[in-house]
Amino acid sequence: MGSLPLDALQPLDPDTFAADSSAVVDFLAGYYRDVDKYPVRAADLEPGRLRRLLPEAAPEFGEPAERILADVRRDVLPGLTHWQSPSFFAYFPMNASAAGFAGEMLSVGLNVVPFMWVASPAAVELEAVVVDWMARLVGLPDRFLFSGSGGGGGGGVLQGSTCEAVVCTLAAARDRALGRIGHEGIVKLVVYASDQTHATFQKGARLVGITPANFRVVPTAAASGYALTGAAVRAAVEGDVARGLVPLYLCATVGTTGIGAVDPVRELGEVARRHGMWLHVDAAYAGSAAICPEYQGYLDGAELADSVSMNPHKWFLTNMDCCCLWVASPAALTAALSTDPEYLKNAGGGKPQAAAGAGAIDYKDWQISLSRRFRAMKLWFVLRRYGAAGMRAHIRRHVAMAEWFERAVSADERFEVVAKRRFSLVCFRLRGGGGGGDAMNRELLAAVNASGRAFMTHFVVEGKFVIRLAVGGAMTEMRHVGDAWELVQRTAEQLLQRR
Amino acid sequence: MGSLPLDALQPLDPDTFAADSSAVVDFLAGYYRDVDKYPVRAADLEPGRLRRLLPEAAPEFGEPAERILADVRRDVLPGLTHWQSPSFFAYFPMNASAAGFAGEMLSVGLNVVPFMWVASPAAVELEAVVVDWMARLVGLPDRFLFSGSGGGGGGGVLQGSTCEAVVCTLAAARDRALGRIGHEGIVKLVVYASDQTHATFQKGARLVGITPANFRVVPTAAASGYALTGAAVRAAVEGDVARGLVPLYLCATVGTTGIGAVDPVRELGEVARRHGMWLHVDAAYAGSAAICPEYQGYLDGAELADSVSMNPHKWFLTNMDCCCLWVASPAALTAALSTDPEYLKNAGGGKPQAAAGAGAIDYKDWQISLSRRFRAMKLWFVLRRYGAAGMRAHIRRHVAMAEWFERAVSADERFEVVAKRRFSLVCFRLRGGGGGGDAMNRELLAAVNASGRAFMTHFVVEGKFVIRLAVGGAMTEMRHVGDAWELVQRTAEQLLQRR
Numbered sequence: 001m002g003s004l005p006l007d008a009l010q011p012l013d014p015d016t017f018a019a020d021s022s023a024v025v026d027f028l029a030g031y032y033r034d035v036d037k038y039p040v041r042a043a044d045l046e047p048g049r050l051r052r053l054l055p056e057a058a059p060e061f062g063e064p065a066e067r068i069l070a071d072v073r074r075d076v077l078p079g080l081t082h083w084q085s086p087s088f089f090a091y092f093p094m095n096a097s098a099a100g101f102a103g104e105m106l107s108v109g110l111n112v113v114p115f116m117w118v119a120s121p122a123a124v125e126l127e128a129v130v131v132d133w134m135a136r137l138v139g140l141p142d143r144f145l146f147s148g149s150g151g152g153g154g155g156g157v158l159q160g161s162t163c164e165a166v167v168c169t170l171a172a173a174r175d176r177a178l179g180r181i182g183h184e185g186i187v188k189l190v191v192y193a194s195d196q197t198h199a200t201f202q203k204g205a206r207l208v209g210i211t212p213a214n215f216r217v218v219p220t221a222a223a224s225g226y227a228l229t230g231a232a233v234r235a236a237v238e239g240d241v242a243r244g245l246v247p248l249y250l251c252a253t254v255g256t257t258g259i260g261a262v263d264p265v266r267e268l269g270e271v272a273r274r275h276g277m278w279l280h281v282d283a284a285y286a287g288s289a290a291i292c293p294e295y296q297g298y299l300d301g302a303e304l305a306d307s308v309s310m311n312p313h314k315w316f317l318t319n320m321d322c323c324c325l326w327v328a329s330p331a332a333l334t335a336a337l338s339t340d341p342e343y344l345k346n347a348g349g350g351k352p353q354a355a356a357g358a359g360a361i362d363y364k365d366w367q368i369s370l371s372r373r374f375r376a377m378k379l380w381f382v383l384r385r386y387g388a389a390g391m392r393a394h395i396r397r398h399v400a401m402a403e404w405f406e407r408a409v410s411a412d413e414r415f416e417v418v419a420k421r422r423f424s425l426v427c428f429r430l431r432g433g434g435g436g437g438d439a440m441n442r443e444l445l446a447a448v449n450a451s452g453r454a455f456m457t458h459f460v461v462e463g464k465f466v467i468r469l470a471v472g473g474a475m476t477e478m479r480h481v482g483d484a485w486e487l488v489q490r491t492a493e494q495l496l497q498r499r
Numbered sequence: 500m501g502s503l504p505l506d507a508l509q510p511l512d513p514d515t516f517a518a519d520s521s522a523v524v525d526f527l528a529g530y531y532r533d534v535d536k537y538p539v540r541a542a543d544l545e546p547g548r549l550r551r552l553l554p555e556a557a558p559e560f561g562e563p564a565e566r567i568l569a570d571v572r573r574d575v576l577p578g579l580t581h582w583q584s585p586s587f588f589a590y591f592p593m594n595a596s597a598a599g600f601a602g603e604m605l606s607v608g609l610n611v612v613p614f615m616w617v618a619s620p621a622a623v624e625l626e627a628v629v630v631d632w633m634a635r636l637v638g639l640p641d642r643f644l645f646s647g648s649g650g651g652g653g654g655g656v657l658q659g660s661t662c663e664a665v666v667c668t669l670a671a672a673r674d675r676a677l678g679r680i681g682h683e684g685i686v687k688l689v690v691y692a693s694d695q696t697h698a699t700f701q702k703g704a705r706l707v708g709i710t711p712a713n714f715r716v717v718p719t720a721a722a723s724g725y726a727l728t729g730a731a732v733r734a735a736v737e738g739d740v741a742r743g744l745v746p747l748y749l750c751a752t753v754g755t756t757g758i759g760a761v762d763p764v765r766e767l768g769e770v771a772r773r774h775g776m777w778l779h780v781d782a783a784y785a786g787s788a789a790i791c792p793e794y795q796g797y798l799d800g801a802e803l804a805d806s807v808s809m810n811p812h813k814w815f816l817t818n819m820d821c822c823c824l825w826v827a828s829p830a831a832l833t834a835a836l837s838t839d840p841e842y843l844k845n846a847g848g849g850k851p852q853a854a855a856g857a858g859a860i861d862y863k864d865w866q867i868s869l870s871r872r873f874r875a876m877k878l879w880f881v882l883r884r885y886g887a888a889g890m891r892a893h894i895r896r897h898v899a900m901a902e903w904f905e906r907a908v909s910a911d912e913r914f915e916v917v918a919k920r921r922f923s924l925v926c927f928r929l930r931g932g933g934g935g936g937d938a939m940n941r942e943l944l945a946a947v948n949a950s951g952r953a954f955m956t957h958f959v960v961e962g963k964f965v966i967r968l969a970v971g972g973a974m975t976e977m978r979h980v981g982d983a984w985e986l987v988q989r990t991a992e993q994l995l996q997r998r
Contacts, residue, residue, distance in 0.1 A: 009889050009896075011596035011816050011973040012583065018528040020597045020884075021604065025524060028608035029517040042620045047859035050624035056646070058632040062886040065601060072605060072876075079621025083611045084511065091618070094870075096610035097510035102519045102564060106571060108603045108818045109527035111595035112582045119590070121541045122578025125549035133557040147555070160659060161868035171706055183710045184686050199838040200869045206835070207670055207867065209708015211682045313870075317510050319607045320872050336705070339698040360546035368706065368867065369660035370699045371593075371812075373819050377571075385519075387561040390508050397508075474510040 009062075020065040027069050028101075031077075032084070035475070039452025040085045043078065050079050081455065086475040087484060090457040092257070092285045092425075093472030097317035103381025104319050107374040115372050117360040124361055127376035130383065131156030134324050137388055138283075138290035138310065141303040144326035156326040157366040158375040162284045164368055165309040165325040166204040166251070168333060173249045173278035173306070174208055175336040181246060189248040190214040190240045194228035194263065196256040198282065205249075214245065222462065225420055226259060228252065230267035237275050249278045252305075254298050255286025258459040259419040259427045259466070262286070266301025273304055281308040284323070286423050288315040289399070292392050295423075306332070315424070315472045317382050317394060322375050330366070338365035398424040401481045402471045408485050414492060418461055424471040427459065430492055438465040440495060447491045454484045508561075519564040526568050527600075530576075531583070534974070538951025539584045542577065549578050580954065585974040586983060589956040591756070591784045591924075592971030596816035602880025603818050606873040614871050616859040623860055626875035629882065630655025633823050636887055637782075637789035637809065640802040643825035655825040656865040657874040661783045663867055664808040664824035665703040665750070667832060672748045672777035672805070673707055674835040680745060688747040689713040689739045693727035693762065695755040697781065704748075713744065721961065724919055725758060727751065729766035736774050748777045751804075753797050754785025757958040758918040758926045758965075761785070765800025772803055780807040783822070785922050787814040788898070791891050794922075805831070814923070814971045816881050816893060821874050829865070837864035897923040900980045901970045907984050913991060917960055923970040926958060929991055937964040939994060946990045953983045 010016065053075050083094050114123035132145045135156060145152040159165050170191070178185060191205045195217050202215050216236045220226040237247045250272045252263040265281055272279035281302060287310025289295040302308055309325045312318035327333050364370050386394070402424040409415045409428045418427045429441045442458075445467050449455055457468050467488075471481060509515065552574050582593045613622035631644045634655060644651040658664050669690070676688060690704045694716050701714050715735045719725040736746045749771045751762040764780055771778035780801060786809025788794040801807055808824045811817035826832050863869050885893070901923040908914045908927045917926045928940045941957075944966050948954055956967050966987075970980060 009885060009892055011594070011598070011885070011893070012531050013597070014528040014531045017531060017597040017600065018524055020601045021524040021527075022521065024601045024604045024608075025517055025520040028520075028604070029513040031608065032511050032513045032516060041617070045617070045620065047616065047620070048624070050621045051628055051646075054625075054628050056631075057635050058882040059886045060888050062889045063883050065598075065884060068601075068880060068883045076621045076625065076876075079619075079624070080609065080611055081617070081619045083619070084609070091612075094610055094612050095510070096608065098512070098516040098519045099510070099564075101516065101604075101607055102523045102567075104607045105520065105523045105527070105600075105604060108600055108607070109523075109530065109595065110579065110583070111593055111818050112579050113590075113593050113819065117546065118540070118544070118580070120578075120580045120582075121544065121546070122549045122575045125547070125578065126553075126575060129550055129553050132555075136556050147550075161870050163868040163870075167706070167867060174708075175705075183712070186685060186708055187683050198869075203836065203838050203869075204867075206674075207666070207707060209673075209685055213682070319610050320612065321870065337702065339702050368666060369662040370697075370702075371660050371662075371820065377575075381567055383557040384567045385561050385564060386508060386510070387558050389559050390561045393508055394510070 023065050023069060032475070035082055035085050036087065038077065038082050038085065040082055040087050040455035041449050041452065042081045043452055050075060084473065084475065085455070086473050086477060086480040087454040088473050089469045089471065089484060090455045092314050092470050094313060094320060095315060095317045095472065095474050096319045097382065097474050099382045099385035100317050100319040100378050103378030106381070107377040110374060112374055113371050114374055115364040115370055116362045120374070123374045123376065124363060126380055127158055127363065128155065128361060130376045130380045131158065131324055131326065133383060134312070134379070135326055138287055139296040139299060140308060140326060143303060143328045144308060154326060154328045155330050156324055157363055158379065159323045159325050159367055160321040161323050162198070162282055162309055162311060163200045163204055165307070165323055166201055166280065166282070167207055168325065168337060168367060169278065169280050169307045169327065170204055170208045170249055171336040172332045176332055177246060177248055185246060187211050188244065188246045190216060190245045191249045191251070192216045192218060192233055192236060192247070192277070193251040194218050194220045194253070196220055196226050196258055196261050197251055197253055198257050201251050210248070216240070220261070226256070226261040226461070228263040228268060230264065230271045233268060233271050237271065241275070247275045247277045249280065252279060252281050254281060254283040255423055257285070259461060260286065260422050260425040261419070262298050262422060264301070265299060266304060269301045269304025278307070279305045281305045283308065283310040285311070285314050288312065289395050289423050291388065292395055312379055312382070315395070315398070316391065317386065317474060318379050322379055334365040337367065339370070398471045398476070401476065401478055402426050404478070405469060405471070405481050405485055412489065414496070418464065418466045426469045427461070427466045428469070429464065429466045441465045441467060443495055444488070444492055447495070448487055451487060451491070453487055522564050522568060531974070534581055534584050535586065537576065537581050537584065539581055539586050539954040540948050540951065541580045542951055549574060583972065583974065585972050585976060585979040586953040587972050588968045588970065588983060589954045591813050591969050593812060593819060594814060594816045594971065594973050595818045596881060596973050598881045598884035599816050599818040599877050602877030605880070606876040609873060611873055612870050613873055614863040614869055615861045619873070622873045622875065623862060625879055626657055626862065627654065627860060629875045629879045630657065630823055630825065632882060633811070633878070634825055637786055638795040638798060639807060639825060642802060642827045643807060653825060653827045654829050655823055656862055657878065658822045658824050658866055659820040660822050661697070661781055661808050661810060662699045662703055664806070664822055665700055665779065665781070666706055667824065667836060667866060668777065668779050668806045668826065669703055669707045669748055670835040671831045675831055676745060676747055684745060686710050687743065687745045689715060689744045690748045690750070691715045691717060691732055691735060691746070691776070692750040693717050693719050693752070695719055695725050695757055695760050696750055696752055697756050700750050709747070715739070719760070725755070725760040725960070727762040727767060729763065729770045732767060732770050736770065740774070746774045746776045748779065751778060751780050753780060753782040754922055756784070758960060759785065759921050759924040760918070761797050761921060763800070764798060765803060768800045768803025777806070778804045780804045782807065782809040784810070784813050787811065788894050788922050790887065791894055811878055811881070814894070815890065816885065816973060817878050821878055833864040836866065838869070897970045897975070900975065900977055901925050903977070904968060904970070904980050904984055911988065913995070917963065917965045925968045926960070926965045927968070928963065928965045940964045940966060942994055943987070943991055946994070947986055950986060950990070952986055
């Protein structure tokens with residue numbers, strides 16, 4: 001490996017590549033062996049620690065890979081929060097896997113850019129195939145597929161995040177509406193979501209130029225399991241229409257971030273249809289569960305939606321980043337997002353772009369950016385390496401662990417489960433009314449996280465502070481969930497005794 | 500490796516991980532050894548080829564990695580356009596390297612999500628350090644650094660693409676303006692760029708809700724080397740102001756996509772200042788060259804800009820995707836892009852977010868998406884592995900090859916170089932006036948690309964079709980550029996003889 005003399009900088013020399021890469025594979029295999037020995041959340045929470053360890057400027061001369069890896073081990077690892085730790089229960093899982101890694105390595109190594117069909121035909125076609133595979137697995141109607149038994153007509157794309165998917169579909173809906181009412185009407189457009197919808201929806205709406213005063217945050221309640229009801233949306237829409245505003249876009253969530261609530265897709269779809277709104281179904285986390293028949297009912301009514309998205313990078317063993325976005329009308333999307341400058345025209349030969357129906361898709365017109373990564377390879381690798389049956393087992397294993405945790409919490413009278421568990425997210429708290437209870441739960445969470453032996457996050461439901469335990473790590477086994485519960489119990493005991 | 504029984508799906512088992520990953524490393528090392536044997540542009544340009552080879556649905560059961568890799572070799576590789584081929588001269592280079600790959604593997608394997616400081620402190624701080632390193636290398640003024648000798652005050656972020664950087668800065672400029680004039684004023688905002696500016700600028704402006712009628716495409720001419728002049732922008736701005744419109748944002752490009760033109764940053768900065776516009780400097784491709792002192796003059800005047808971006812994934816040996824965006828006022832950016840929902844508040848302990856000055860940055864508020872990849876690791880690995888000196892040698896080697904090609908074209912009286920070469924992009928054509936000349940050049944490019952022995956793209960300058968040869972591949976050596984020129988000459992001869 002060694003340092004490279006300047007006149008011999010051969011950045012893709014196969015032997016150096018293999019040697020450096022093998023060293024990284026060994027490093028990572030060792031990391032996975034030891035990851036449960038690190039504090040889950042970075043132990044040293046002093047801002048500026050790493051910055052102080054590193055020089056102000058890049059080195060003038062190159063260094064061997066071993067030395068860089070040694071610095072990663074010494075300086076970087078202790079400052080990381082370990083998302084792949086089996087005791088990481090915070091936020092939502094962000095799955096890594098051997099297959100996701102292998103697929104991503106292929107994509108990174110080939111480093112092709114499937115932004116237009118001609119720029120990498122097989123990469124584009126693999127993406128079209130794999131999004132169809134995923135659509136079938138989660139039981140989406142044919143209208144979201146390129147090739148369905150009913151003819152398809154829609155199609156999917158792999159983006160980096162739900163936020164991007166929301167921005168793209170909002171832009172599509174907006175431009176469709178502005179084509180009707182003129183661009184000055186942009187200040188009249190209104191978007192709808194619930195108080196449980198992910199905050200990035202409002203960020204996305206703001207990004208595409210919707211007036212912040214026109215974001216409707218429709219309240220939810222315990223009675224409906226914190227789901228958005230059709231009646232509440234209808235009331236909000238009718239009020240806006242009466243004031244001369246234009247309903248644009250409704251975001252339904254299957255598996256909200258806070259507590260995993262599920263909005264009724266069919267009911268909301270009917271309201272959206274009646275008022276000419278774009279309906280997007282955000283199944284970022286829970287969409288993975290829909291590969292199991294027992295969860296597909298949550299997507300019932302999806303045929304009334306204009307777009308659906310889910311993130312294989314969360315709970316589907318696909319390393320960051322990978323978000324499936326399916327649309328019923330690719331034309332609506334590309335009308336808002338296409339560009340056709342001279343330097344991208346296909347004058348140098350090859351098939352005309354008109355052949356999109358046959359698979360010659362220019363994905364640059366389906367997303368924000370021009371350039372893009374070959375994300376299809378890793379999702380394809382995951383699906384082939386583990387198979388649909390393996391992936392279902394993966395999902396059910398985590399749900400079973402969450403069920404166990406939920407039962408354990410319910411069986412301890414000091415605790416309560418808050419909001420119904422539907423997937424692998426359990427929301428719970430120490431009983432005790434009012435602000436005192438909240439302070440105690442905050443203390444409990446802080447102490448659990450400070451132990452370094454588990455990492456959880458929180459949410460606030462109807463003013464009450466609740467602790468979220470999201471099961472889903474690729475290395476999480478029953479014993480880790482059991483340890484987490486013991487840790488919570490023991491920490492709570494200490495807190496309660498001190499009072 | 501083998502198939503995995505369902506009840507033993509252990510997606511991060513270190514031994515399986517190491518075995519599968521090693522197989523991929525061998526695969527890729529072999530690919531680099533053989534990549535010059537593949538047709539550069541995919542040979543089989545029949546849309547649907549791969550789709551027909553693959554089944555309609557995902558497999559039910561998992562398969563061994565070797566079988567998947569064999570299918571990649573047999574089905575996928577022949578359908579790719581090989582961006583890492585040493586004879587790939589199309590678009591702009593999209594560099595891969597052993598160091599970029601190693602860094603990306605670490606990032607993919609650790610799979611942490613540095614969206615908030617607490618979610619991975621060291622990953623966030625490494626990013627802040629490495630964007631400062633890059634800013635110093637390309638000679639940006641202190642105002643774009645977190646920590647400068649003059650105190651910094653600005654800062655940088657790694658995004659996926661220039662398009663994202665443009666969307667984020669447009670949103671920041673827009674919201675600053677709307678704060679002044681009210682949201683109804685969104686239809687009055689005007690953006691400015693040249694007829695050479697990348698098309699994604701208009702796409703970005705449209706995405707953030709700027710009326711398409713308010714995009715000013717200012718013409719350029721041969722006399723100024725196709726650069727945007729201050730006088731032309733001033734005239735456009737004054738006309739708009741007189742009509743009651745509000746100048747918002749001016750995009751200057753250092754190294755345009757079509758022909759590598761350079762807009763005069765200082766001159767445009769003065770116009771932008773006078774009219775209260777946000778100035779963005781897009782140095783996506785040529786920014787890499789600015790690590791060499793002989794190219795830093797092109798960024799002269801950057802202290803008048805509000806933001807600057809460049810893409811290490813193009814010509815800086817950093818595998819896809821990696822775009823540096825620097826802003827003078829992080830507050831303007833985060834005012835447009837921040838979200839602070841309950842489930843992301845740091846109630847579980849740790850330092851308050853107010854410590855951003857010390858490095859505790861919440862990068863989710865610097866970009867479109869909430870989640871994000873640990874991109875800093877690969878850029879850091881590249882800088883450490885090759886050093887600043889190695890990177891300068893990398894850039895100069897490609898420029899020298901482009902110079903050679905330019906001289907060769909100039910020495911052949913049948914050809915002409917069109918537009919001045921400044922970096923590693925040469926634009927040329929067969930002489931011959933009018934449409935006949937264009938048809939011949941189109942034919943020449945199509946034949947060159949169809950040979951599979953080189954891949955180039957084209958541009959149209961003042962109505963004339965020109966062929967673009969962009970040097971910059973990590974494996975491109977002088978002999979490949981020489982072969983490309985021989986191929987162009989021989990193909991031209993055949994064409995000219997046939998006429």
